[in-house]
Amino acid sequence: MFDGATRTLSPFRTPHRAAPSLADTRLARLPFLSADELGALKDCAASRQPVNACAELVREGVPADRLFFIEEGWACQYTTTRDGRRQILALSLPGDVCDPAALLLGQRDSGIRMLSSGTVLSVPRNRLVALAAAHPGITRAFTLLGFVDNAILSRRALSLGRLFARERLAHLLCELAVRLGYAASSGTVTYDMPLTQEHLADALGLTPVHINRTMQALRRERLVESSRRMTTIFDVAVLRRIGGFQPDYLHIDALEAGTPAERAAAHGHGLNLLHEKR
């Protein structure tokens, strides 16, 4: 069942009791960071806070004075219309940086809230700005994560604009599997999925009722199963075909260096790198 050609993201396991550190975030896994920059990330003071499900980390439209990093649990970035319709713009999984673009923009167009209970790291924006100003690799890290978020949102826009409910849901379930580290392009995958059907609806531009019926259809066909918070995709290959899922847009190879050789290469002077070291 293992597909040798697939790249895998390493999952983030939460180092309980350890001092809060940005070294445990996706940021610190980017292959082009120097040892110096990694050290700076590790040393950057961050405050850890446990948060309840539904906790609002950032209200919509306020200045971005802090950035959040997910240690445990899931969060989302969202916007709402005047009359309360909500659209989830991004899902933040453990290890992810919430809205990395806020580092540069300084103003938020969207809110951020937890979708499950968990713990987050919080760092004042100006501290990160100083860090980024001193370390080009860190600037580039935020930029890269922001652009990958953009790529994910682009794919979601195709979903929202042009796919049927069934396709949207299939695509999202496939995407989440890969982002959680299950990159196999066939076989069976099970993962913890704390989203309610209402969350799925807000992410996919549908109603909870219709998510429910769509999910039932997939279950009836023995394509997925969900009990408690665990979601199982019985046949990844089939679900990917239904959702038109192709993992390229996640830019997995840019997020982590698989082999030591790749890690070394990232420090070289390949033309695909900004601020490359000599």
Add this chain to the structure above:
Amino acid sequence: MFDGATRTLSPFRTPHRAAPSLADTRLARLPFLSADELGALKDCAASRQPVNACAELVREGVPADRLFFIEEGWACQYTTTRDGRRQILALSLPGDVCDPAALLLGQRDSGIRMLSSGTVLSVPRNRLVALAAAHPGITRAFTLLGFVDNAILSRRALSLGRLFARERLAHLLCELAVRLGYAASSGTVTYDMPLTQEHLADALGLTPVHINRTMQALRRERLVESSRRMTTIFDVAVLRRIGGFQPDYLHIDALEAGTPAERAAAHGHGLNLLHEKR
């Protein structure tokens, strides 16, 4: 009819016959660029090419070996499903950089094609990478434009996922007005709109037929008018209310320094700036 509180983007007028230069793009208007960096942009060799409507600048999914800048005409960034459904992800207007994120990512998830005839500037990616590596302000410029594109796409995702056709269309017409330099939040505005109803449909996740009927409804209510390629919004305030349009997400103030004082301030040490000069 002029609303004093609104920021205006200066329109791009095409300097016919002049040597092709990146100094005529939105990139070069960013307020934080140093004189040095502006000079580097101006000196950067670029090739100008006239392009027909529907000309494909970049095919979907190919490596990004060139970047494109719109001098005249409109372009779009798009993705398609396997069976040919298309979603426009971004509209590029005169002065805009097409898919600035491609500078860093080096791979494209989407295609780029012209929506009208026009002229574009084309620069090899590695030339821009070298430029960015030498000038932090230029790196930051691409990043900022990429993040603004992201903000625009975020707002479009809300449209696609949660708005009615009428609201989506109203919002897009308002957005285009502002991006073309007509920032007035009330009164009447007329601008050249080369999009066909099919283009609008692909941008808004609807069918051409439904765009047609929705547009007719707006016309019947004397809210808009379109003859030939000119589109008129008779009452910007009302159309904005219908579309829930609020220009904040366009980050206009980050894109251009209105006053000399603001331009000077952008070079200062405000905390909202990365790589700030001392």
Add this chain to the structure above:
DNA sequence: CGCCTATTTGATCCTCATCAAAGAATGTGG
């Protein structure tokens, strides 16, 4: 056990898609 939230089900309505074809523009070549 009982409360609260999430999921499920049913009935009905509505927005928008689809299909087909007729007009109106725009552009091209003779």
Add this chain to the structure above:
DNA sequence: CCACATTCTTTGATGAGGATCAAATAGGCG
């Protein structure tokens, strides 16, 4: 400058995907 081709817009009829409303059932948790 007109005939023709092509593209774009418009119109009509019909149907489907998904929304909405309301209420029942099932799960999780103190």
